[in-house]
Amino acid sequence: MGLLVSIVVVLGIITFAQLIKVFEVTKSLKGGDDHIVTDKENRNQATLMFGYLFVFFAFCIWTYVKYGQFMLPEAASVHGEKIDTLLGFNFLIIILAFIITHILLFYFAFKYQRRVGGKADFITHNNKLELVWTTFPAIVLAVIIIYGISTWNEITRSEPENALTVELYAKQFDWTARFPGEDGKLGEANYRLISGTNPMGLITDNSLEEKLAELNEKKAELDAKLLDAVPDGKIAEDTQEEIWRVENHINKLIAFQKEADNRGAGYISGFDDKPVKVEFHLPVDEPIKFQIRAQDVIHSAYMPHFRAQMNAVPGMVTSFYFTPNKTTEEMRLITKNPEFDYLLYCNKICGAAHYNMQMKIVVESREKYEAWLDQQPVFYAEGLERLLEEELNKKQEVLASKK
Amino acid sequence: MEAQVTEKEILTTQHEEHHHHDEPFLTKYLFSQDHKMIGKQFLITGTFMAFVGMIMSLLFRVQLAWPGEGFAVLNFFLGDKWAPEGVLDPNMYLALVTIHGTIMVFFLLTAGLSGTFANLLIPLQIGARDMASGLLNMLSYWFFFVSSAIMLFSLYVESGPAAAGWTVYPPLSALPQAVPGSGLGMTLWLVSMSLFIVSSLLGGLNYIVTIINLRTKGMKMTRLPLSIWALFVTAILGVLSFPVLFAAALLLIFDRTFGTSFYLSDIYIAGEALDATGGSPLLFQHLFWFLGHPEVYIILLPALGITSEVIATNSRKPIFGYRAMVGSILAIGFLSFIVWGHHMFITGMNPFVGAVFTFTTLLIAIPSAVKAFNYITTLWKGNIRFTPAMMFAIAMVSTFITGGLTGIILADAALDINLHDTYFVVAHFHIVMGLSAVLAMFAGVYHWFPKLFGTLLNKRLGYIHFWLTFLSAYGVFFPQHFQGLAGVPRRYYSYTEYPMFADFADLSVFITIAAIIGGIAQVIFAYNFIYSAFRGQKSPQNPWGSNTLEWTTPIEHIHGNWPGELPTVHRWAYDYSKPGKDQDFVPQTVPLEEGEIDGESGH
Ligand code: HEM
Numbered sequence A: 001m002g003l004l005v006s007i008v009v010v011l012g013i014i015t016f017a018q019l020i021k022v023f024e025v026t027k028s029l030k031g032g033d034d035h036i037v038t039d040k041e042n043r044n045q046a047t048l049m050f051g052y053l054f055v056f057f058a059f060c061i062w063t064y065v066k067y068g069q070f071m072l073p074e075a076a077s078v079h080g081e082k083i084d085t086l087l088g089f090n091f092l093i094i095i096l097a098f099i100i101t102h103i104l105l106f107y108f109a110f111k112y113q114r115r116v117g118g119k120a121d122f123i124t125h126n127n128k129l130e131l132v133w134t135t136f137p138a139i140v141l142a143v144i145i146i147y148g149i150s151t152w153n154e155i156t157r158s159e160p161e162n163a164l165t166v167e168l169y170a171k172q173f174d175w176t177a178r179f180p181g182e183d184g185k186l187g188e189a190n191y192r193l194i195s196g197t198n199p200m201g202l203i204t205d206n207s208l209e210e211k212l213a214e215l216n217e218k219k220a221e222l223d224a225k226l227l228d229a230v231p232d233g234k235i236a237e238d239t240q241e242e243i244w245r246v247e248n249h250i251n252k253l254i255a256f257q258k259e260a261d262n263r264g265a266g267y268i269s270g271f272d273d274k275p276v277k278v279e280f281h282l283p284v285d286e287p288i289k290f291q292i293r294a295q296d297v298i299h300s301a302y303m304p305h306f307r308a309q310m311n312a313v314p315g316m317v318t319s320f321y322f323t324p325n326k327t328t329e330e331m332r333l334i335t336k337n338p339e340f341d342y343l344l345y346c347n348k349i350c351g352a353a354h355y356n357m358q359m360k361i362v363v364e365s366r367e368k369y370e371a372w373l374d375q376q377p378v379f380y381a382e383g384l385e386r387l388l389e390e391e392l393n394k395k396q397e398v399l400a401s402k403k
Numbered sequence B: 001m002e003a004q005v006t007e008k009e010i011l012t013t014q015h016e017e018h019h020h021h022d023e024p025f026l027t028k029y030l031f032s033q034d035h036k037m038i039g040k041q042f043l044i045t046g047t048f049m050a051f052v053g054m055i056m057s058l059l060f061r062v063q064l065a066w067p068g069e070g071f072a073v074l075n076f077f078l079g080d081k082w083a084p085e086g087v088l089d090p091n092m093y094l095a096l097v098t099i100h101g102t103i104m105v106f107f108l109l110t111a112g113l114s115g116t117f118a119n120l121l122i123p124l125q126i127g128a129r130d131m132a133s134g135l136l137n138m139l140s141y142w143f144f145f146v147s148s149a150i151m152l153f154s155l156y157v158e159s160g161p162a163a164a165g166w167t168v169y170p171p172l173s174a175l176p177q178a179v180p181g182s183g184l185g186m187t188l189w190l191v192s193m194s195l196f197i198v199s200s201l202l203g204g205l206n207y208i209v210t211i212i213n214l215r216t217k218g219m220k221m222t223r224l225p226l227s228i229w230a231l232f233v234t235a236i237l238g239v240l241s242f243p244v245l246f247a248a249a250l251l252l253i254f255d256r257t258f259g260t261s262f263y264l265s266d267i268y269i270a271g272e273a274l275d276a277t278g279g280s281p282l283l284f285q286h287l288f289w290f291l292g293h294p295e296v297y298i299i300l301l302p303a304l305g306i307t308s309e310v311i312a313t314n315s316r317k318p319i320f321g322y323r324a325m326v327g328s329i330l331a332i333g334f335l336s337f338i339v340w341g342h343h344m345f346i347t348g349m350n351p352f353v354g355a356v357f358t359f360t361t362l363l364i365a366i367p368s369a370v371k372a373f374n375y376i377t378t379l380w381k382g383n384i385r386f387t388p389a390m391m392f393a394i395a396m397v398s399t400f401i402t403g404g405l406t407g408i409i410l411a412d413a414a415l416d417i418n419l420h421d422t423y424f425v426v427a428h429f430h431i432v433m434g435l436s437a438v439l440a441m442f443a444g445v446y447h448w449f450p451k452l453f454g455t456l457l458n459k460r461l462g463y464i465h466f467w468l469t470f471l472s473a474y475g476v477f478f479p480q481h482f483q484g485l486a487g488v489p490r491r492y493y494s495y496t497e498y499p500m501f502a503d504f505a506d507l508s509v510f511i512t513i514a515a516i517i518g519g520i521a522q523v524i525f526a527y528n529f530i531y532s533a534f535r536g537q538k539s540p541q542n543p544w545g546s547n548t549l550e551w552t553t554p555i556e557h558i559h560g561n562w563p564g565e566l567p568t569v570h571r572w573a574y575d576y577s578k579p580g581k582d583q584d585f586v587p588q589t590v591p592l593e594e595g596e597i598d599g600e601s602g603h
């Protein structure tokens, strides 16, 4: 680091010294020559331009050799492999175009530099040539478009059957992955239910009651505070406003409760869901459906090794499907890196700690995945027990009535 | 023949005029309604803003190269609150990135570029005495000035400037609880941008009306220089798209202050569930990018126009395929309105819509390719003179191609899934838009400096400036492609939390050093600019041997541009090296000879 800084300083000094020298030279040269490019200068700059072509290409190759190796390893998902092939195809075309156009650009600049007594050709246009270079890119682009869109359609249109549904829930500044319980279904959520004990706002009869109790308690506190406050003062005003907000929240929740009651017991499938943090596991070779939500601002679920990304938008549920096809272990062999891990990170600017909002993903066999999932606590164990009891009772009643 | 006569006339009349004109300082320099002065005002204000934006980028590049280390410069610029012990604060990092982007995209490359060259060139190149409305023109500048001042002022507010990215997506930009910059800083951002939009509309309407109505005798649309065509279409794009940004900003202001919920829905933040439901953050993105994409062409078209002039003049050769160039400007202008969705492939919008936007976006590559080919062919069999302006123009063609090609990758929705919001995008848009437009702007300044200040920029400093700029430009942005392909996200304060990004630690240092060298180059330019404006060599009437009308006006600025009558135009702007002429250029004011054919089909 110290070395680098000194390099910069030295470069700075050199440039400055050069500057002063140049200035002295120019000043001593009297008279208006700044609009005239001398033959020598013209030759020099033309040569430099041509030299630049080689420097630039060398630089491209150097960066490729040095940093190209750190590009993402081969895709770890089924659709990701298609994306890689498409990317390779497109790169082939644009690199070719890049090389050809740059050689022409800099070579022509060099070749057609001003010649003493020379004159440019008066060429204004050439219909044939122009037709060729309009149609040719058009044809190439047609191929790119058709290939690209069909890949896109394959990826986005083919909703797999019996996919395992996993929710990715984003908030400032971490992720929660939620797995369905025995019922295989993810419970519904409502952001008005979010609380310390229910960070994803899952709907269960219990969480509704708890949240209502919390709000009522808060309202009582505020009411007391209002009584104590100087009437019409700033504190009173603020408190009154907060009370209105809390009351509004309570009313909305009560309305929601009624609606939910009308809908029946469907909403309680959240009891047995398993929210996990920091790390989550996926079974290999099985289609996964990610259901993606956000609590506060937009985030983006980015899993580059699977070539997967989808925004997490408050007020919306978005989704992305993929089938992981390489386990973490396999990927460690492929990358020759025993510490390799799949990662999920946030890729939409979301505030101060946006840069560190990550989760580890482990892809493994079905058995290992199940063993891992078994160890994860369910969201609302008591509720689950009660539910099981109720169901048991119902079954017994049914049995009893049959008898 | 006639041209020479007029030239003599000009010189004599100019002398007289000059002595009679002693305007008070206030109306001459400050509240001037003269388009040339307003052009200078835009240039100087825009350049000043650019220096602010550049310093910001160097500050955050320092953090990226040496994360978490203390630097006295950071503390010097940002103080103890935002850089305690010289370590940049993460919120301030985001704020710097945001204001840097805003300044560069809007203040430098929209107002600075169009404002300077539309004002300077439109009346001079079409043969008009001034803009259609000098008053609106003056207002346009002063709205821009106030807007700039407010943007700069927002740097000093207690909670920091806006920090939600230059695209200011809500809810992040709507909720002060989400990021401190979304407090007063964001309010000022919105106020500043609203004034900016007013400025841009006043300017744009004026440019359009002027070009349509005030062309001198003989200046048919088909004889307009490409610079004017480009500025014309740019102004139309601005007038059609900026109001949409205004609407987006207005609704955001409502959401922030009046409790509406256009963009907000189901949000729980800072321990509280907000009441807003039913709004959509995606609505903002649609509105924003409906401006945002045309905006990138509002930046790029004037750059292409300038490049066309500079390349033709210095190749001493007609621009190749004038009609195709005009056609491609029109095609790009039209297409730019139907591609905005390529910024939203992974927002959860309907995949079918994604396919449509992939299609329309890739179509733009065709007129873009035509432009690139035409520039290259203009050089072919030319007689090239390497003025600094010409070098910048050639460099611009290179960056336009390099950046345009990676656009083809990003336009493919399937590929964007994995590249969206990574450094690949940063590389793409900096090269295609940032570098191309900045290089073209330099080309324009070197080329038309005599028309701005009556003097010439120092040539040798120009070469040094060019080479340092061009080398550092690719040095900074080319390697970022590889970071993007490795899945490195943009807008991260630090990459140290991810073992896989450690591979790029030394690259970050390399990039930062390249950026610092680029910064030093701009100091050289600033020195050259200021020195030459006051003490530079006096320019002759037509220093580059150009055909266009601006070089028939006297070097000393006068009101009304031409003493005596307005010039009459007899030919297109590209009769360079026309056979049978004794000079290698034929100004537009020279009448056609017997049997001489004008324009593209001329021989
Ligand atoms: C061949 C022509 C071009 C194509 C096909 C193209 C395509 C794209 C696409 C698809 C994106 C979105 C990428 C993403 O967000 O992941 C993008 C981003 C961008 N492009 Fe281009 N582009 C082209 C030319 C240009 C030009 C000429 C400019 C500017 C003058 C430009 C400026 C930008 C900017 C500023 C962004 C970044 C937006 C952001 O995410 O903040 N592009 N381009």
Ligand SMILES: [Cu+2]
Pocket (backbone or CB within 6 Å): A170, A171, A172, A173, A298, A299, A300, A346, A347, A348, A349, A350, A354, A357
């Ligand atoms: Cu995030």
Ligand SMILES: [Cu+2]
Pocket (backbone or CB within 6 Å): B292, B293, B296, B339, B340, B342, B343
């Ligand atoms: Cu765009």
